[in-house]
Amino acid sequence: MFNGVKVFSATMLADRERLGEKITAWLQAHPRYKLVDIWVTQSSDMSFHCFAITIFYFDPDVK
Incomplete structure (x- = not known):
């Protein structure tokens, strides 16, 4: 079970390298x-590649 989601995404090469x-x-x-x-x-078209990492987590402080 999770109660939180965080998405990290990047399209530009420099941003993907720092992800x-x-x-x-x-x-x-x-x-x-x-x-x-x-x-x-990952999704892409003729010009761009988008890379996403989605983290599902449980925060014990959420009531």
Whole structure:
């Protein structure tokens, strides 16, 4: 069971290269969150590639 969702996405190459650092910083800022599932998705067209990482988590402080 989860009670929270966080989506990280990037289209530009430089942003995609930093996505792991953004996720790591977010996880470190929320140490009480318990990860339930992670979905990695990609979509693209002729010009752009969008990469998304969706994190489903349980926040024990939510009543």
